[in-house]
Amino acid sequence: MPDDRRLIQQLKRGDKEALRHIYQDYKDDLLTVAASLLHDACAAEDVLHDVFVSFASGVGSLELRSSLRSYLMTSVVNRVRDRFRQKGSLVTGLDKVDAFSSENDGPEQRAVLTEQSRKLAQALAQLPLEQREVIVLHLNGGMKFREIGELQGISPSTVQGRYRYAIDKLRTILNGALRK
Amino acid sequence: MNPAENIEAAIEKLHLKTTARTDRRILSDAFAALDRAVGAERAGLPRRLLTPRTAMLAAAAVLAIAALVIVGLLWINRSGDGQDGVVNDRNGITQPVPEPDSTNRLAAELQQLEQMFAAGDVRGLMAMLSRDRLESKVAAANYLARIGDARAIEALEIQAGRWPGDPADNPFTRAIEQIESGLRPEKQQTPPDPDSKQPAAAPDAFEFKPVGVLSGLVKDAETGEPIKGAKISVQGAWRKETISDANGLYHFDTLEQVGLSQPANVRLQATAEGYVAIRDYEEMPLIALSAGSQAVKHFELEPGCMVDVLVVDEKGEPIPEVSLILTSLASEMGNEVCPSVETDANGLATLGEARPAETEFLITARHKDFAPKGHRLRLNDPAVIEFVELVMEKGTAVTGYAYYLDGVPAEGLEISAKPNWWHCLYVQATVPVDANGLFTLPHVAAGLYSIHVHIATGRSMSTSFAVSQATLPADTGPLLVTVPRKSPGSLVSISGKVTFPGGKRPRTVEVSTYSTSDGQFHNVHLDGNQDTFTIDSLEPGLYDLEFSGSDMEQKVVKNVKAPSSDLVVELKYSEKPKLEGVVVDAKTGSPVRRFRARARKLSTLRGPHYVQANRWVEFKDPRGAFSFEVVGPGVYQVQAAADGFAWTWSPQINTDEDRPVTIQLGAGGSITGRVTDDQGEPVASAAVTALSRAGGSMPTEAEVFVSKDGSVLTDANGVFLLENLVPGSETIKVAHDDYCFTIVRDIEVVDARMTEGVNIALSKGGSVEGCVYDAQGKPQPGVTLFFQDDSGYSGRPGEEAGRLATAVTDANGCYHVEGLPERLCYVKRSNEWESLGVVARVVVPADGRTLRLDFGGKPVISGQLLAAGQPAANATLMLSDPESRYSRVFRCLTLTAPGGGFSFRGAPPGRYGIYYRNPEKRDDWPLLAILETTNEDTDVGAIAPAAGRVVVTLTYDINDISPDDLRVSLFKAGSFWGPSVGTVHTPERPGDPYVIEGVPPGTYTPVAGLPNYMQIFGEPVTLDAGREQVASSLNLSKCTASISGLLITDSQRQLLLWRSDEKVKAYLRKDEAGSYRLDHLPPGRYYAGNYWLGDAGRALEFELAEGWNLTLDVDARSYFRRQVALLSVIVVGEDGVPVSDVKVWLEGPAGKLAPARETKPGFLFMTVEPGQYTLRAVGTGYKDTATGVTLKTRPTDSASVADSTLILRLERR
Secondary structure (H helix, E strand, O other): OOHHHHHHHHHHHOOHHHHHHHHHHHHHHHHHHHHHHOHHHHOOOOOOHHHHHHHHHHHHHOOOOHHHHHHHHHHHHHHHHHHHHOOOOOOOOOOOOOOOOOOOOHHHHHHHHHHHHHHHHHHHOOHHHHHHHHHHHHHHHOHHHHHHHHHHOOOHHHHHHHHHHHHHHHHHHHHHHOOO | OOOOOOOEEEEEEOOOOOOOOHHHHHHHHHHHHHHHHHHHHHHHOOOOOOOOHHHHHHHHHHHHHHOOOOOOOOOOOOOOOOOOOOOOOOHHHHOOOOEEEOOOOOOOHHHHHHHHHHHHHHHHHHHHOOOOOOHHHHHHHHHHHHOOOOOOOHHHHHHHHOOOOOOHHHHHHHHHHHHHHHHOOOOOOOOOOOOOOOOOOOOOEEEEEEOOOOOEEEOOOOOOEEEOOOEEEEOOOOOOOOEEEOOOEEEOOHHHHHHHOOOOEEEEEEEOOEEEEOOOOOOOOOOEEEOOOEOOOOOOEOOOEEEEEEEEEOOOOOOOOOOOEEEEEEOOOOEOOOOOEOOOOEEEEEEEEEEOOOOOOOEEEEEOOOOOEEEEOOOOOOOOOOEEEOHHHHHHHHEEEEEEEOOOOOOEEEEEEEEEEOOEEEOOOOOOOOOOOEEEEEEOOEEEEEEEEEEEOOOOOOEEEEEEEEOOOOOOOOOEEEEEOOHHOOOEEEEEEOOOOOOOOOOOOEEEEOOOOOEEEEEEOOOOOOOOEEEEEEEEEEEEEEOOOOOOOOOEEEEEOOOOEEEEEEOOOOOEEEEEEEEEEEEOOOOOOOOEEEEEEEEOOOOOOOOOOOOOEEOOOOOEEEEOOOOOOOEEEEEEOOOOOOOOOOOOEOOOOOEEEEEEOOOOEEEEEEEEOOOOEOOOEEEEHHHHHHHHOHHHOOEEEEOOOOEOOOOOOOEEEEEOOEEEEEEEEEEOOOOOOOOEEEEEEOOOEEOOOOOOOOOOOOOEEEEEOOOOOOOOOEEEEEEEEHOOOOOOEEEEEEEEEEEOOOOOEEEEEEEOOOOOOOEEEEOOOHEEEEEEEEEOOOOOOOEEOOOOOEEEEEEEEEEEEEEEOOOOOEEEOOOOOOOOEEEEEEEEEOOOOOEOOOOOEEEEEEEEOOOOOOOOEOOOOOEEEOOEEEOOOOOOOOOOOEEEEEEEOOOOOOHEEEEEEEEEEEOOOOOOOEEEEOOOOOOEEEEEEOOEEEEEEEEEOOOOOOEEOOOEEEEEOOOOOEEEEEEOOOOEEEEEEEEEEEOOEEEEHHHHHHOOOEOOOOOOEEEEEEEEOEEEEEEEHHHHHHHEEEEEEEEEOOOEEOOOOEEOOOHHHEEEEEEEEEOOOOOOOEOOOOOEEEEOOOOEEEEOOEEOOOEEEEEEOOEEEEEEEEEEOEEOEEEEEEEEEEOOOOOHHHHEEEEEOOOEE
């Protein structure tokens, strides 16, 4: 993407506006991905922080091979995986009731979303990490299967397989959750 | 909204936002890190946490926080070992989530239950069974049933005993049943690994059993998962379809459901949303159905790509009812890849599903009130639905005038303009020409167009063809269209009727004739009930009428006079011939009851060379019998394949002989070996294909791999095993996406034995890259180039056999192709005759190197075209081989500018001819000039269509030779094989001379053509530059000898006959009785056999004197079976392009051997002496090169020449 490259060039010269621009563009998506993977908003913010600080530090030797989005998402995923590998490092989430929101929703929709988003989040949590990564990176992170494949070290068709399998599983879990 | 239906949309809606505080924190740390990274330049500047802008943002954010929904998550804690999917209820559940709005205990309990279920907390759920509320208990029971843990049964049984309601409705009993039957797919187990090769079915895999007369599973080809809701239907049977269930199972229970009342073969179609449909005739499987048996056909559907299209006008308003077509630029025929659609009231439509590809697709949008619009796009990810917005322009109206050759307005004809980017089978809208010849094309967008004329030929049928190319709108006035034929007033017709003695008639009959005066075929199509036909728009003269159809014998009626109206033609109905036989086990002799079979054609006995389809048909017969309908009289073979047996071809079957054939199936032999790369490392998953299984079904393709039928893959060690191969000599092809393919010939297969050690090393092959330019030298994106292998290519459009690669130029007009073999590659541009610029080139790639092949560029050959002394604008010129306008080595087309100027770009040094497209006659390209070029730009100056004439007077005895049997043409002097030059005008009265017009200055020989392809050459005559006309004569009065007799051959080939001074050429062909006859031979010494082999080629020698009638029985069997060594040599430079101006010869035991002929771009050597030779090549500017070659002889009618092709690479001096 030409915009990415221009921003990176400016960044390499130390242009803080460029860094801010990148941060504003990607922060929410990165946070959503981190939180969906970790099931923990607080830890997700930590991950976001680490990703950007590390990004800014390494800008001198940065060579973008893919899109900036893909690069930053990979960074998030690596940090999330690190956290899972360290035993006992998970922290309990905040005591707040969740509410995923969309700016365009009215109050009714927000209430519905609340209920729905909670169920979704719970369903997502039941997926194995690799499947969760595929779903979240694709739908919340805006990554293409090809890029996810590179991240996970598998072919795009295997990514597709994981994705379909995961959607099916989510559907099954949610169908069950509705039968009350 | 039901979240379960729109999971993906719901997940997408999940969206977190950071808080402003978080933003400040992160940015401040990141800025600090950035400063440190960038270094000392920033030293000294105060670090600022908040610039004025961020301060404002922060303030806004604080305000926004109140309005924004706060984000936080509460997730169910997982165990700390990080292993997802394994539920550990040690950490248990968190406290029930406090719902701020709910005080309802039931709701709270239900939520709690839900969480327990999600956590797999069986004990917790069991505890909930003892709750007070029935709803809670029932919910718990349901959850336990779904978890399926048997520990819950005891607790459930207690509850079941206390159920107050109808025992049939007892939820606890149901829950117990469910747990006991163990069929719940929602069991919480470790999900199977999607990466494994097993179909990723639910953990309790569905086991397929045949149902009804036809059933099968529909699965995703990539993941193996079942596809639900796929529609399987029977082609041709209206509305006979069934839908697959959640296990992917579809079934037709009875023949009636398939639309049949008796056993038959049917073709199946499969469609499913999101998947590439199986609906092309070539792909639909053919299944034999009968009431007593259960046919099984599984489908594997590939995920397909879809694209949403929004069509708007220039103001941005949506346009409804726009027809959208999707085609692949890589497909030469431009077939639709999916059904076309129309935009709705909002201008929206969805196209799909298309098979993903790395080459681009084209969307074509059509609407009667707008100029057609094309849009190129890439579709390579089925998971992404692309979105395209198309803007359609009204364009401008273009007026023009259309006239016939004689100046009469072309009233009643229709005109259309086809944009040069068009790449689909749909035809443009046409506009009519009025009484003044005026027509108006209403909506033309700026661009290059090919102008087409449409002429009605009968009820609701018409013929159309391109007449010229033009840039529209033209700023040089109205568009002038010359229709290349005379006006109807001066044209006549032939009419008559057809009769079918015997009563039965075929469904359709085609009547066709070729008119040399307008260069066109005139066809009439007769349907079942039509007896009378009229072929019109013919100039007065004599025509040969051809009557053909698929259920009849072809008949040619020669020398029909136009005009005439009383022709009566008797035609013979004949059913399509059938091939019949049985398939038996060679060892036991018992019939093989289940097998597949296909037919291939070896030669055509009579009639048109219809193509026999290469398609398998399944047979199930207790006697092992098969019956095939084939396309026409010919010699065929049938191949039978059954499990455990070698795919075996039958002996030859001649449809004229009524002899059923027996195919003996044996187990055959096998071949094994190892495939490695050039480092010796094994190559896994390489496809190894045997020619005996994958060869083509037409005689020209018998030696070409046209499919991957029966191929096997190498394992992780690169080892392959091909079993059940027919004993004999086998050829295999090894291919892998990352490498260039290799063909290994002459592998001996022995019955019941394994041929080992067939080891093959694959190389990466060579790469070719370059750019494509239009005739003005501008780069052209979106141009499709086809790389064709010499062995599998005969120049037909849509040809897949021999396709090495397809490339589409990118936005810069450039392409790059890899993995090409070190063989001659013909690189052809798609739609070559309606393109401008370079359209054909050749290259020989070099292993491990990237060669450059541009279509255009330098040098530039320029000039000016004059006609009648005036600059000729908008004329089409072509640069090609001076001897043949269909050169595959280099061909370039261009349009002359308003001042008559033209340029050809990018021709490698060599000898070329400039041809001019005659607008007054179709497919007529007179030669204007011959030139030699170098690497430097050349200006040929002013050239004009040749105005010279050669007048040939024929002398012959009219009682001996009928003038109807005579044809006259003009060859270049010294050319024994043509081509002919100029346009021949047959005299109206016999005895008048023949006038040949459009002859450039040069030396020529008049040639008289007689029946049996006999040609008699006259004396050379020279037309000097500046002279308008020269006279010549041909005396046939002494042509009174004849020869006849039996011609004994076991093939259908003919024997060439020539006089020792090469002034007579003819062919000996046997008729149905096995005899031949040639009349009107002049006296002299004659030879018959192979013209190029010198003395060794003459199978026959005899003398003829005037008036002799020689009876000569010729046994040509040993001649046709004899062994000849062939060597084809192509000489290229370091750039892989053939070198012009080079001499090659062989030095061997018998001395020096010159090439038998040029094959353009190479040379062909022929000799009967095998052995060691030295091949020498001398080229201007190159080092002399020599190499040793071994020539082996082969029977003359076997194997293509291509595998005896030697590539000689010259180095510059």
